[in-house]
Amino acid sequence: MAEGEFERSVSQTMKAQLALRELILSGALRQGERLSELAVVERLGVSRTPVRMALVRLEEEGLLEAIPSGGFAVKAFSESDIDDAIEIRGALEGLAARFAAERGVARGRLAELKDCLAEIDALKGLSDGSEESFSDYVRLNARFHALLHALADSPALMRQIERACALPFASPSGFVQAQARLPQSRFILVLAQDQHRCLVEAIENREGERADALAREHARLARRNLRLAFRDPSALDLVAGAALIKRPGRH
């Protein structure tokens, strides 16, 4: 399939889902705002049926909530909602790491993980704050976590993890972009990479409990980044879905 054909070949439902998700995460739709189907139809140029489909899926995804009297509204998240979502991801990634450690994994797959670590180590520009290094880091970090999730070799767990990561600020990549703007959180990158290394080591040594604990603690780095980002609004705006966060200070 050629690149240019993508927009035409993909289903209208998928198009609506992607476009709506983008509108929600970018903050184009305000939190709590009710989504009129007709308005979305006009905005996206697809008919009501695929729009409805997309709305249902985005509700399951957690970005929308059903209004009792019918229809959907953009969800809003408090700081403790985010904390919990991160903790949930930690618990699930912890379980994945534990599965990998206790059940064992093929040598080749562990090598992939180690390659990923080495590539991150090779990113020398990170501490200089260059933009391209950071986007590389974002990509590699996402890949590391994807490999880790797959390592558990459990479709059910994979499903639940994907669900947990659907909330952008709960995903492993959620706050990484913001870190580029926060000098204080550069240090966290070093911690994160060391945790990555320890995690792989724990899995290799089949230390399930240790792998679990490390994965949980690793997820909690996202909470620290969140705290730092709250102090620096320009960084917070780099977080995907920041518009969904309920902030007491703002009206």
Added chain:
Amino acid sequence: MAEGEFERSVSQTMKAQLALRELILSGALRQGERLSELAVVERLGVSRTPVRMALVRLEEEGLLEAIPSGGFAVKAFSESDIDDAIEIRGALEGLAARFAAERGVARGRLAELKDCLAEIDALKGLSDGSEESFSDYVRLNARFHALLHALADSPALMRQIERACALPFASPSGFVQAQARLPQSRFILVLAQDQHRCLVEAIENREGERADALAREHARLARRNLRLAFRDPSALDLVAGAALIKRPGRH
């Protein structure tokens, strides 16, 4: 709303969802079977739109899987899929118990849990195997777990737990019905109730790690019940959704 009006007042989508779920769990639709929308329309008497809605929701629920070329098929689960689903529930309930323990809960809500325990203790007929005692136990056990989930006071976690319990054999009540038929698994009831008590105690004493470990181990009782039920087909048929389980023995 009067009882009799239920069928008329509820939306067609909900009707279709409930009816389809029942058809799937009861085994009226075979695992792997593709669901033709038109066939469902004829069977349920509602039009394609609500049927499609229900199909999408049941896919998100995990009972159906999307076929790449379009449409949906009834999902099938291997023994290890079920094991994993139970372990995932354990991890999430463990997190809920940990939240409750570490963050503390109001005295009144703990009292509700204790009342529930006392009611289970009061079921004298359990060891005799009387049917009505068992259905009472099923109800009380479900209530205990619902109270426990709510104790964490975390909407995000509640959501994930509900999702995990959507698979009937992963839910806390999944194998309880089957236990009535299995003399060997009666003993498990005693263990379960003791774990319930220890769990409440741990939460009360704010022992987060202990509460977590207990909840996980408690979930694993479901695995033991599954193993026992596999040996006794008449008990396995009492498990909701047993028809979805892939069994190497059966063709």
Added chain:
DNA sequence: TTCACCCGTTATGTATACAGGAGGAATACA
């Protein structure tokens, strides 16, 4: 006999029409 291709049937994806109901504005009354 087996494989490949073609064509008809059927199912899904999409669009749209219609009905019932919720929500808001305007008006009448206290």
Added chain:
DNA sequence: TGTATTCCTCCTGTATACATAACGGGTGAA
């Protein structure tokens, strides 16, 4: 002026019609 009521508008839920793509049967050739 405040409140209740009524009416109107818009929206959602549902049904159905249409187009396109998939699946299977059948026929032909190797």
